[in-house]
Amino acid sequence: MIEVRNVTKKYGDKLAVDNVSFKVEKGEILGFLGPNGAGKSTTMNMLTGYISSTSGQILIDDVDILEDPKKAKANIGYLPEIPPIYVDMTVDAYLNFIYDLKKCKLPRKSHLADVCNLCKISDVRKRIIKNLSKGYRQRVGLAQALINNPPVLILDEPTVGLDPTQIIEIRTLIKKLGKRHTVILSSHILPEIQAVCDRIIIINKGKLAADGKADEIAKNITNEHKMTVRIEGPTHTADDKRVIAEALKKISGVTYVRADMEREKGIYDFDIETDGKCDIRRDLNKLCTEKGWNILMLQLSDLTLEDIFLKITMNEGIKVESDSDTPEISLSIKDGELIASTGSAEEEKTETAEETESENAEDSENNGGEE
Amino acid sequence: MSAIYRREMGAFFTSGVAYVFLTVFYLISGIFFYNEVLLSGSTDVSPMFASMFIIILFLIPILTMKLLSEEKKNKTDQGLLTAPVSLWDIVLGKYFAALTLFIIAESIIFVYAIILSALGNVVWQTLLGNYFAMLFLGAAFIAVGLFISSLTENQMASAVASMVVLILIYLSEMLVADYANGGKIQNVLYTIVTKLGFYSRYIEFTNGVFSLPSIIFFISVAFLFNFFTVKGLEKRRWS
Numbered sequence: 001m002i003e004v005r006n007v008t009k010k011y012g013d014k015l016a017v018d019n020v021s022f023k024v025e026k027g028e029i030l031g032f033l034g035p036n037g038a039g040k041s042t043t044m045n046m047l048t049g050y051i052s053s054t055s056g057q058i059l060i061d062d063v064d065i066l067e068d069p070k071k072a073k074a075n076i077g078y079l080p081e082i083p084p085i086y087v088d089m090t091v092d093a094y095l096n097f098i099y100d101l102k103k104c105k106l107p108r109k110s111h112l113a114d115v116c117n118l119c120k121i122s123d124v125r126k127r128i129i130k131n132l133s134k135g136y137r138q139r140v141g142l143a144q145a146l147i148n149n150p151p152v153l154i155l156d157e158p159t160v161g162l163d164p165t166q167i168i169e170i171r172t173l174i175k176k177l178g179k180r181h182t183v184i185l186s187s188h189i190l191p192e193i194q195a196v197c198d199r200i201i202i203i204n205k206g207k208l209a210a211d212g213k214a215d216e217i218a219k220n221i222t223n224e225h226k227m228t229v230r231i232e233g234p235t236h237t238a239d240d241k242r243v244i245a246e247a248l249k250k251i252s253g254v255t256y257v258r259a260d261m262e263r264e265k266g267i268y269d270f271d272i273e274t275d276g277k278c279d280i281r282r283d284l285n286k287l288c289t290e291k292g293w294n295i296l297m298l299q300l301s302d303l304t305l306e307d308i309f310l311k312i313t314m315n316e317g318i319k320v321e322s323d324s325d326t327p328e329i330s331l332s333i334k335d336g337e338l339i340a341s342t343g344s345a346e347e348e349k350t351e352t353a354e355e356t357e358s359e360n361a362e363d364s365e366n367n368g369g370e371e
Numbered sequence: 372m373s374a375i376y377r378r379e380m381g382a383f384f385t386s387g388v389a390y391v392f393l394t395v396f397y398l399i400s401g402i403f404f405y406n407e408v409l410l411s412g413s414t415d416v417s418p419m420f421a422s423m424f425i426i427i428l429f430l431i432p433i434l435t436m437k438l439l440s441e442e443k444k445n446k447t448d449q450g451l452l453t454a455p456v457s458l459w460d461i462v463l464g465k466y467f468a469a470l471t472l473f474i475i476a477e478s479i480i481f482v483y484a485i486i487l488s489a490l491g492n493v494v495w496q497t498l499l500g501n502y503f504a505m506l507f508l509g510a511a512f513i514a515v516g517l518f519i520s521s522l523t524e525n526q527m528a529s530a531v532a533s534m535v536v537l538i539l540i541y542l543s544e545m546l547v548a549d550y551a552n553g554g555k556i557q558n559v560l561y562t563i564v565t566k567l568g569f570y571s572r573y574i575e576f577t578n579g580v581f582s583l584p585s586i587i588f589f590i591s592v593a594f595l596f597n598f599f600t601v602k603g604l605e606k607r608r609w610s
Contacts (some may be wrong), residue, residue: 011610048453052608074455084450086378088385100374101454144450 001026001182002047002152007056009042009206016042018206019056024199026151029178031197032186033309039206040186041081044156047184048078060152074102077150077181081157083141087130091121091140094129095147104148111147118173119143134161142170146177153183159192171196190309202309226273227281228260230297231288236266245270247287253278267296375451375464376471379438383472392433396476399426404483414491416483417577420501424573427509428541432533434472435516437526438465439600444524452608458601466517466597473509477502497579504576507589508569512537514596521600544568 002024009017017039024030034040045051047058049065049072058065063072086094095112104111116122119139124132129140138161145153158174159167174196177183187193193200202210233240241259248257253274260269274280281298288295383389400423407418442448451461480502487493516533523529547564550557565571572585 045449050449050453050608070455070457073453076453078449078453080446080449080453082446082449084445084447086382086447087445088382089378093381097374097378098450098454100377101451101456103455 001061003059005057007046007053007058009046010054016206020208022201022211024182024184026182028199029183029197031193031200032184032203033193033200034203035188038203040203041156044154044186048076048154049073075151077145077153079141079145079155079158083137085129085137085140090126090128092125095143098144098147102148115143115146118146135163135166138162151181153177153181155185157187158185228269228271228299229295230263230267230269232267232294232296234292241268244293248272251280251283251287253280372460372464375461376468379465379468380471388433389472392430392472393476396430397479400479414487414493416498417501420505421574421577423505424570427512428537429534431509431512431516432530434469435513435520435533436530438469438517439521440523440526440529458604462597462600466513469513470510473513474506477505500581501576504573507586508573511589511592514593518596518600521603540569544570
């Protein structure tokens, strides 16, 4: 339905989107994920023909958006980041204008009534858009995209400015729409993407960082990769923390150790990450026996989408074992470029880790980790 | 095109621009009509039309200032540019909306003609000649204003820039008036400016000459600037 081939967009010297390719099948709901300025909106603007790509090709239902823009655009309903609504019109007048603009052939009254019902704006149809709240404006924007039942819907952060109940409504609506339309949806709200989308594309610094199903992206990153251990040292002081962390670092295969907060008195948790190639649990056990430490807890961390997102976007890099059982997932993660070049990688990792921590609300009492 | 045209016409009236424009136009043309036609005891409307040139310079930017600049500022251009319509549809829809309002304003002339016909014999040839001259002059100026509106996001900047450009067009002929008998370069400059002069072409009509080349000149300018506007919008997508 949508095919993006090696699309690049440059603003002067600034590379906004760098050689991005992907395909969206009919009836799929694709989530576009990325931090601010990653190129999400730029990509969407190119998909809808608002701006052109510097190079590459975009096909909407096999029609090139630049070669036959009218035909390609007729298949797209687009809700930009800021809904393109004329605030001095009434909702009804505006939707009628869009109906005419799209040269819609469907019966006017019933189609507009349907769209208004779907977006739950039937009760404000006579009001001037200027006087509507942000949530209603967003829904008018969505209604505008739905007019003429385009097979492709492109929604740029559709739930911004809505209250929680409305967000749930819009999500259900999008899921419902996904049955009849192909939907591309961008967001930086991870649970939203996880709840709604069949497939996720993570984009970072203009590059495609990951492409696959949410649970599969997470599943692909092996559990041995990251773990939390609670080790009891002999002295029950901060010295333990330092000594243990250093010893853990020396285990072969360990790439990163961070002493976490004091969970029990004098006993610390350690977050360990490995290169993913070997299982260090046995070595770890041996080390602790030798030193006379006690392992009180060992927990393999399942990476949440949030972890993956943060890792990818912070350029920390995850090495993913290609899993032969699930060949349909193409997962390509560009790792380590920044780390390799900066030299102060350790510091950066600490910062990243702390940020990860602050994301987790339940760890609010965290007193900050040190290595 | 018709959807954009109708929306733009609606917007002129809901935003109040149309009322301001029409009121000022009717007021000033009424004053000129009273002063230069009624008081002079003649039924020749040409002096009024000659004076209106200056007023049009100031009024047209009010019509055109927000046509494209506001779309850009409110990001509503995203809706238009991703709709299945061509850039020509968008530009011409807006252009003809502004032109329609200008024609509504200008058609007050016929009310004046009725008043005149009660007092004496109206010379319809000169009246209609002047009417169409002003219409095509407006058509050219609106295209210029629309083009300038497409260059900025700021309505005021658009209005002021349009006024400055239109005033320059008006003054350009006076600036080079002395060059007619000057050196070679001055002579060339004089020829170019007078050939492109809007004012002298327009004044010709008020002197009773219906010059077809001038009409074609105004239409060409209108087409050219609409073309520039379309190309400008297109270029923005590629930048």
